Amino acid sequence: MVSAPLIFFSLLFLGFSWHTSKALEPFACDPKDEVTRNLPFCQAKLPIEDRVKDLIGRLTLSEKVGLLVNNAAAVSRLGLDGYEWWSEALHGVSNVGPGTKFGAGFPGATSFPQVITTAASFNTTLWEAIGRVVSDEARAMYNGGMGGLTYWSPNVNIFRDPRWGRGQETPGEDPLVVGTYAANYVRGLQGNDGERLKVAACCKHFTAYDLDNWNGVDRFHFNAKVSKQDIEDTFDVPFRMCVKEGKVASVMCSYNQVNGIPTCADPNLLRRTVRNEWGLNGYIVSDCDSVGVYYDKQHYTSTPEEAAADAIKAGLDLDCGPFLGIHTEDAVKRGLVSEADINGALFNTLTVQMRLGMFDGEPSVQPYGNLGPKDVCTPAHQGLALEAARQGIVLLNNHGPTLPLSTRRYRTIAIIGPNANVTVTMIGNYAGVACGYITPLQGMGSYARTIYQQGCADVSCVSDQRFGGAINAASQADATILVMGLDQSMEAEFRDRAGLLLPGRQQELVSKVAMASKGPTILVLMSGGPIDVSFAMNDPKISAILWAGYPGQSGGAAIADVLFGTTNPGGKLPMTWYPQDYITNLPMTEMAMRSSRSKGYPGRTYRFYKGKVVYPFGHGLSYTIFVHTIASAPTMISVTLDGHRRGSGNTTISGKAIRVTHTRCNRLSLGIEVDVKNVGSKDGTDTLLVYSKPPAGHWVPHKQLVAFEKVHVAAGTQQRVKINIHVCKYLSVVDRSGIRRIPMGEHSLHIGNVMHPVSLQPLVLGVIKT
Incomplete structure (x- = not known):
């Protein structure tokens, strides 16, 4: 449901915005410029490589250096305008970066749910669809002179520690999910027009970046000590998928050091891995x-010129910041870096700009040149934001079941909590100006009469002064909805959490309201990170618990739709919810993923942690019941080895795990067919999570996600789902030396409560090796 104020805003927006926007002048190669229009770099029919080389050859050293920073300088004599590279589009066009601003025909843009919420949908087509909408709106704003074309999104870091303030920006803790999200969102942003880019996306922050400010350690000084195994097995997986599968146009290196070297000065990470091994077709930005x-705070180099030279030689192409613009020319004069190195950096950035069409003359006659204010905040775009929120909401508990609520039985609803009537809280961080908002209070009001009490002045909830009104409201209503949780004052960039419990006296408010409630009490949580709500799970007066993440501009409508059954929830948690004692004596600075019994180290994420949880990764209930049956699946797969590898000392570990590079991986896949039957009374969407438990070994995960699919199944019907698992990619594991291997022997596949064994056996020259 969409509220009347939101519809009015949309109509007003669409009706008048064309008259207040200004058409964009050509960035370069203006057809009216007689000096440049016939130069080779302005000839759109020539190969981009030739055009870029021609342009670089015409630049002076000083002009080249002026193009190495985010606010790249104009080169007036060649008809190049200045350009601001820094724009953001994490879950909608944002004004966080200076490249994008609202106003002048663009008062807002569609604000989708925060990434952690959208990830909970496990819906790859949704992720790409959101990217397409965001890039439509980004192009429209560029055409109106209000935005850039280079967006430093998405954030594809692993949500390793539940306290991380920026975990909300990520798709969660599983490398496969994060990498799959990255590839799909990037495809949506960049389009599918070959070498031409709709906008240029950027996967960040490379690598092992997942600490902002914890216990006196901040991201500017942190040295992440990471094993080769964890780098290959966890931290680099999403970036590799983003580059190789998503074909992203940019990768951003992070603030932290990795094993003593700043990531933006490490040629092993940037030039060897991202550029050469993964084949990045684009630019690397800091x-x-x-x-x-790394010069001022980490004191990695003795002089600023050395810092600039190290970055460029490592493979950095663009500096977000002034540093390279100030110190690179002197670095060249001192012989620390060559002009040829600078040419290489510019080749990568200018190539992206040409792929964006920025050197093709008039923007209005180019592809996407017709997009304008009429294409921003459209009803369809806002409808997708609402649908994304519905799909991302996770039903955690449902005793009775109490939910969905009947509008005939529950006519008066008490809406209580510091997040019950919020707007900007719902869009999380790295958001812009939303088209409009539907708060939880407004959403509930479309289904029932509401009695609203805030309960706490804000999420910090330091006082019980407002408890009385909340308790009184609950005692009068047919049902009570408590909307609690966190906001950006509790978890944000440069703000990691101290603990996992509800802040302040929120827990006390929840318990007292539940005790006084005349009818059932439902707890709704807004947060980016997990919350230990064990008290609520064990309270018989709390009938159901819902996690909404930060559900975006229409989040209140989506929450109401789920509570009243217009939407059957299908979201699954993309991160483990740990108890508060999990973080006791667990420094955020300890990067190891695997547990260590001798050190008393618990391990991180569902793949390596075996202890008690509040809710596991992948948890999420429905209003119906799905039954899974494996219709067909092999029991044995032959893993073909290169013939010359037979007996090679590097091929196996005790004959039990084959190096991926020693196998013929191209067609090595495992096909499964699963029947999903809806035996309940309501239509619903099932999220199939397929896990593999590898053969036992001290360096393998307990289990790992190897595939996931969404399927909608009407009540009383059955759907068959085909799943293909690439054996080398997803049934492999990484040894202590950072080498990816395929364990031979029995792998156990888990889909819900169904298990299926598959034996992998080596095959050399058509003969099974014994």
Whole structure:
């Protein structure tokens, strides 16, 4: 449901915005410029490589250096305008970066749910669809002179520690999910027009970046000590998928050091891995002022010129910040870096700009040139934001079942909590100006009469002064909805959490309201990170618990739709919810993923942690019941080895695990067919999570997600789902030396409560090796 104020805003927006926007002048190669229009770099029919080389050859050293920073300088004599590279589009066009602003025909843009919420949908087509909408709106704003074309999104870091303030920006803790999200969202942003880019996306922050400010350690000074195994097995997986599968146009290096080297000065990470091994077709950019950070704060080099030279030689192409613009020319004069190195950096950035059409003359006659204010905040775009929120909401508990609520039985609803009537809280961080908002209170009001009490002044909930009104409201209503949780004052960039419990006196408010409630009490949580709500799970007066993440501009409508059954929830948690005692004596600075019994180290994420949880990764209930049956699946797969590898000492570990590079992987896949039957009374969407438990070994995960699919099944019907698992990619594991291997022997596949064994056996020259 869409509220009347939101519809009015949309109509007003669409009706008048064309008259207040200004058409964009050509960035370069203006057809009216007689000096440049016939130069080779302005000839759109020539190969981009030739055009870029021609342009670089015409630039002076000083002009080249002026193009190495985010606010790239104009080169007036060649008809190049200045350009701001820094724009953000994490879950909608944002004004966080200076490249994008609202106003002048663009008062807002569609604000989708925060990434952690959208990830909970496990819906790859949704992820790409959101990217397409965001890039439509980004192009429209560029055409109106209000935005850029290079967006430093998405954030594809692993949500390793539940306290991380930026975990909300990520698709969660599983490398496969994060990498799959990255590839699909990037495809949506960049389009599918070959070498031409709709907008240029950027996967960040490379790598092992997942600490902002914890216990006196901040991201500017942190040295992440990471094993080769964890780098290959966990931290780099999403970035590799983003580059190789998503074909992303940019990768951003992070502030932190990895094993003593700043990521933005590490040629092993940037030039060897991202550029050469993964084949990045684009540019590498620093996180903002990262080069200055490793000189000024980390004291990695003795002089600023050395810092600039190290970055460029390592493979950095663009500096978000002024550092390279100030110090690179002197670095060249001192012989620390060559002009040829600078040419290489510019080749990568200018190529992206040409792929974006920025050197093709008039923007209005180019592809996407017709997009304008009429294409921003459209009803369809806002409808997708609402649908994304519905799909991302996770039903955690449902005793009775109490939910969905009947509008005939529950006519008066008490809406209580510091997040019950919020707007900007719902869109999380790295958001812009939303088209409009539907708060939880407004959403509930479309289904029932509401009695609203805030309960706490804000999420910090330091006082019980407002408890009385909340308790009184609950005692009068047919049902009570408590909307609690966190906001950006509790978890944000440069703000990691101290603990996992509800802040302040929120727990006390929940318990007292539940005790006084005349009818059932439902707890709704807004947060990016997990919350230990064990008290609520064990309270018989709390009938159901819902997690909404940060559900975006229409989040209140989506929450109401789920509570009243217009939407059957299908979201699954993309991260483990740990108890508060999990973080006791667990420094955020300890990067190891695997547990260590001798050290008393619990391990991280569902793949390596075996202890008690509040809710596991992948948890999420429905209003119906799905039954899974494996219709067909092999029991044995032959893994073909290169013939010359037979007996090679590097091929196996005790004959039990074959190096991926020693196998013929191209067609090595495992096909499964699963029947999903809806035996309940309501239509619903099932999220099939397929896990593999590898053969036992001290360096393998307990289990790992190897595939996931969404399927809608009407009540009383059955659907068959085909799943293909690439054996080398997803049934492999990584040894202590960072080498990816395929364990031979029995792998156990788990889909819900169904298990299926598959034996992998080596095959050399058509003969099974014994």
